[in-house]
Every structure is written in structure tokens, then in C-alpha cells.
Amino acid sequence: MENYEKIKKIGQGTFGNVWKVRRKSDSKEVVWKELDYGNMSDKEKKQLVSEVNILRDLKHPNIVRYYDRIIDKENTKIFIIMEYCKGGDISHLIKRCIEGGQHIPEDQIWKIFTQIIEALYECHNRKSGKILHRDIKPGNLFLDTENNVKLGDFGLARIMGKESLYAYTNVGTPYYMSPEQINENKYNEKSDIWSTGCILYEIASLKPPFEASTQMALAKKINEGKYNRLPVIYSEELWRVINLMMNSDQEKRPSVQDLVNFPQVSLRLREKR
Numbered sequence: 174m175e176n177y178e179k180i181k182k183i184g185q186g187t188f189g190n191v192w193k194v195r196r197k198s199d200s201k202e203v204v205w206k207e208l209d210y211g212n213m214s215d216k217e218k219k220q221l222v223s224e225v226n227i228l229r230d231l232k233h234p235n236i237v238r239y240y241d242r243i244i245d246k247e248n249t250k251i252f253i254i255m256e257y258c259k260g261g262d263i264s265h266l267i268k269r270c271i272e273g274g275q276h277i278p279e280d281q282i283w284k285i286f287t288q289i290i291e292a293l294y295e296c297h298n299r300k301s302g303k304i305l306h307r308d309i310k311p312g313n314l315f316l317d318t319e320n321n322v323k324l325g326d327f328g329l330a331r332i333m334g335k336e337s338l339y340a341y342t343n344v345g346t347p348y349y350m351s352p353e354q355i356n357e358n359k360y361n362e363k364s365d366i367w368s369t370g371c372i373l374y375e376i377a378s379l380k381p382p383f384e385a386s387t388q389m390a391l392a393k394k395i396n397e398g399k400y401n402r403l404p405v406i407y408s409e410e411l412w413r414v415i416n417l418m419m420n421s422d423q424e425k426r427p428s429v430q431d432l433v434n435f436p437q438v439s440l441r442l443r444e445k446r
């Protein structure tokens with residue numbers, strides 16, 4: 174840890190503390206997330222290593238960059254060094270809009286959506302095997318100085334899911350959990366599509382599609398699949414793509430490939446080239 178200088182704690186990540194730190198070698202501002210593997214079984218430790226190795230190979234402009242990992246055996250901690258995203262996460266963007274009483278312009282929503290799809294395309298179509306994020310939510314989507322979206326806090330959810338000892342103190346309410354996750358506890362790439370639909374809904378409506386005070390009530394609402402329309406300022410096209418992604422039948426949900434071919438997405442993908 175001596176190669177880094179702590180600047181400030183910036184988050185209680187889903188699986189551990191997140192600090193903004195400075196890399197002494199070049200004064201670059203990066204982030205470290207600490208994970209305590211002290212009580213992990215050997216199987217979970219092996220999975221943690223393999224998940225971190227997956228992170229290391231994920232190099233994409235819309236995925237939070239992994240730089241390094243440091244293992245502090247004495248304190249049974251692993252520190253994962255990652256890209257600092259100055260814009261913070263999208264949940265803060267939503268919060269600022271609510272406080273400011275204004276909606277996010279539709280064009281910005283399509284830009285955010287296009288970049289999430291690019292990140293998912295990278296994960297779902299990898300040659301070395303598909304990666305499922307499993308925990309896509311506004312708090313895991315970060316913005317850099319140019320307002321580029323970066324999908325972060327990856328895959329560790331697999332090991333740290335509810336079956337492990339690490340059910341987290343601050344595990345948030347599963348607003349973005351798909352019906353198949355709730356009912357059959359199975360997860361596939363169409364579940365990532367469902368969560369992305371929920372996020373698109375929330376970025377437009379400034380609140381999640383389903384809200385409830387208990388997880389049981391939330392599960393019931395998700396299964397009913399009824400949610401309010403978007404604010405009238407948004408187009409039929411945005412409403413339609415959200416409805417397609419939030420289809421209770423995962424077979425009917427579009428794949429990432431289908432979404433890449435959507436006019437509003439393909440238009441913005443071409444613009445970037």
C-alpha cells in the first residue's frame with residue numbers, strides 16, 4: 174500500500190470501502206476498493222482470484238479500468254486498484270436532477286444507454302467466455318470528465334452473492350432484480366438487459382420502475398410488471414425500448430445485438446467513429 178497515498182473515502186462499495194488514492198509513481202488519481210477475504214472458504218478465495226483476473230482482461234472505454242491488485246496477507250485484505258471516474262456515479266446524477274427539479278434531456282439518456290450497451294456488448298460477446306455483470310444499477314455506472322459512462326464494480330457479485338458469508342451490511346434494495354432472479358434465482362444475459370431497462374426508466378423518471386418498503390412487496394410488484402409511464406417530455410421510442418427490455422418473459426427481451434441495431438443506438442455508435 175506504500176505505493177499509494179490515501180486522499181479520501183468516496184464510497185461504501187457493495188463489497189467494501191472505496192477510497193480515492195494517488196499513485197506515488199506518477200501522481201495519478203485512482204481508486205482502490207478493499208475486500209476482506211478473512212472469512213472466505215478456499216473455494217470462495219479461488220473464485221475471487223478468478224473474478225479479479227477477469228477484471229484485469231476487461232479493457233473497454235465503457236468499463237471501469239482495472240489497474241492492479243494488492244494482497245495484504247497480514248490483514249487478509251485484497252485491494253483492487255481501478256480507474257477514478259471524476260463524475261461519480263449515475264445515482265448521484267439522478268439525485269442532483271431531483272434536487273434541481275429538472276429532467277435529463279432525452280439525447281443524453283440515449284447517449285448513456287448507448288454506452289451501457291457497448292459495455293454489455295463487450296461482456297456478453299467475449300471470445301474467452303461471456304461475463305454477466307449481475308449487479309447493474311445506477312450506483313455501478315460511473316461518469317468520467319467527458320461524461321462517458323463506465324460500467325463498474327464487476328462480477329464480484331458472483332462470489333459475493335447471497336450464498337456467501339458476505340451478505341453485505343449495506344446490500345441495497347434489489348430494485349433492478351429481474352423476475353427470473355426473484356423466482357428461479359437464475360441469472361443470464363437477459364437479466365442484465367432487464368436491469369438496464371430499469372435503469373433507463375429511472376434515468377428518465379428519476380425514480381425506479383418498482384418501489385416498495387419491503388423486499389417481499391418489491392418482488393410482488395416486479396412479478397406484476399406494472400409501472401407508470403415516462404414523463405410526457407420523452408418520446409414513444411424511448412418508452413418502447415424500455416418496455417421491450419422490461420418484458421417479464423426473458424425470451425422476448427432484446428439481446429445486446431438487437432439493441433445495437435436500434436436506430437437511436439446505431440446512430441450514436443456511428444457518430445462516435
Ligand SMILES: CNC(=O)c1c(C)[nH]c(/C=C2\C(=O)Nc3ccc(Cl)cc32)c1C
Binds near residue numbers: 206260261
Ligand atoms: C459522490 N460520488 C463521488 O464523489 C464518487 C466519485 C467521484 N467516484 C466514485 C466512485 C468510483 C470511481 O471514481 N471509480 C470507481 C471504481 C470502482 C468503484 Cl466500485 C467505484 C468507483 C464516487 C462514489
